[in-house]
Amino acid sequence: GQNIDQPTEMTATEGAIVQINCTYQTSGFNGLFWYQQHAGEAPTFLSYNVLDGLEEKGRFSSFLSRSKGYSYLLLKELQMKDSASYLCASQKEDYQLIWGAGTKLIIKP
Amino acid sequence: IAGITQAPTSQILAAGRRMTLRCTQDMRHNAMYWYRQDLGLGLRLIHYSNTAGTTGKGEVPDGYSVSRANTDDFPLTLASAVPSQTSVYFCASSFVAGNTGELFFGEGSRLTVL
Numbered sequence: 001g002q003n004i005d006q007p008t009e010m011t012a013t014e015g016a017i018v019q020i021n022c023t024y025q026t027s028g029f030n031g032l033f034w035y036q037q038h039a040g041e042a043p044t045f046l047s048y049n050v051l052d053g054l055e056e057k058g059r060f061s062s063f064l065s066r067s068k069g070y071s072y073l074l075l076k077e078l079q080m081k082d083s084a085s086y087l088c089a090s091q092k093e094d095y096q097l098i099w100g101a102g103t104k105l106i107i108k109p
Numbered sequence: 110i111a112g113i114t115q116a117p118t119s120q121i122l123a124a125g126r127r128m129t130l131r132c133t134q135d136m137r138h139n140a141m142y143w144y145r146q147d148l149g150l151g152l153r154l155i156h157y158s159n160t161a162g163t164t165g166k167g168e169v170p171d172g173y174s175v176s177r178a179n180t181d182d183f184p185l186t187l188a189s190a191v192p193s194q195t196s197v198y199f200c201a202s203s204f205v206a207g208n209t210g211e212l213f214f215g216e217g218s219r220l221t222v223l
Contacts, residue, residue, distance in 0.1 A: 004151065035212075042199060042214035069179030072128075087152070096167070097212075 002026055004100040006088050011106045012078055020073045020086050020103045029092030032064050032071045035087040037102065043087055046073070075105075083107045115200050115215035122190050122222050126184070130185045130218045132200035140203045142167075142173060142212070145196040152199065158183055167216040189220045 003025040012018040024032065031050040035043040049055055049064035049071060061074040073086055085102040092098065112132045122128050128211075134138030134141065139160045144152040158177040172194060174186045187194055200215040 042216050043212075044214070045211040048210065089151075096154060096157075097152075099153070101149055101151050 002090075002092070002098045004090055004098050006086075006100040006103045008101070009104045009106065011108060012075075014078055014080060014107055014109050016078050017074065017076050018078060018105065020075070020088075020105065022073070022088035022100060024071070024088070024090040024098070026069075026090040026092055026098060029066065029069075029090060030093050031091040032062075033089040033091065033097065034062050034071075034073045035089065036064060036084050037087055038084045040056050040061045046086075066103065078107050080107050080109070113200055113202055113213055113215035115198075116219050117218060118216065119219045120221070122187075122220060123128050124191055124222055125189050128187045128190055128220070130183070130187075130198055130200075130220070132183045132215060134183075134200075134202045134213070135181065136202060136204075137180060138202035138204050138213070140205060141177065142201045142203075143173070143183070143185045144199045144201060145169065146199060146217075147196050155185065155198075161188070177189065187220075190220075192222045195221065195222045196220060 006022045033048050034046040037043040047062035054063045059076045064071045085104045087102045088100040089097040116131045142157045143155040145173050146152050153169045155173050156175040158164045161180045198218045201212045
C-alpha cells in the first residue's frame with residue numbers, strides 16, 4: 001500500500017533547531033521530497049533525497065533512511081519566516097507523488 | 110517573471126454548474142498536473158499530462174476533465190460541480206515527466222461549491 005505520516009503540528013522557538021519526521025510505506029519507492037507551504041500560498045520545493053544519508057542546504061537539511069522508510073527535515077537557526085507547513089512526499093516508481101498532510105510549524109519568539 | 114498562472118484565484122459556484130479552472134505556464138515545461146488540497150489531507154493528484162496532446166488520470170479523477178492542446182495551457186473542467194469539490198486547486202508543472210524533481214506550483218484556485 002501507499003501511506004505517509006508526519007506530525008500535524010509542531011512548535012519551536014526562534015533561533016532553535018527543529019526536526020520534522022516523516023515515515024512512509026511506498027511500493028516501488030523512488031525518492032522523498034520536502035516542500036514548504038506558507039499559509040494561503042503555493043508549495044515550494046525544499047529538497048529531494050533518493051539515497052540514504054543527509055543532504056544539507058543552508059539552514060535546512062534532509063535525511064533519508066530507505067531501509068526504515070523514514071525521513072526528516074532539520075531546520076536550524078529558526079526564523080519567524082520559517083513558520084509554515086512542511087509537506088513530505090514520496091515518489092513511486094511511476095514517478096507519481098504520495099503526499100503527507102503536512103506539518104504546521106509554529107515559531108515563537 | 111516566468112511561472113504558472115492560475116485563474117480564477119477564488120470562485121463561489123452553485124452546484125450543478127460547469128466550471129473551468131485555467132492554468133498557463135511559460136517555462137516550456139513538458140509535464141503539468143492538477144492537485145486538490147483539502148484540510149487534513151495531503152495533496153491529491155486529479156489529472157496529469159506528460160506532454161502536449163496526452164493526459165492521464167490521477168488518484169481522484171472522477172468529476173473532472175482536462176485537455177492539453179499545447180505546451181503552455183492545461184485547463185481543468187468540472188462538468189457539473191458538487192459540494193464535495195469544494196477545495197483549493199493547484200496547478201503544477203515540471204520540466205520532464207518521470208523523476209519529476211522539482212514541481213513548480215501556481216498560486217491556487219479556491220473553489221466553493223454551494
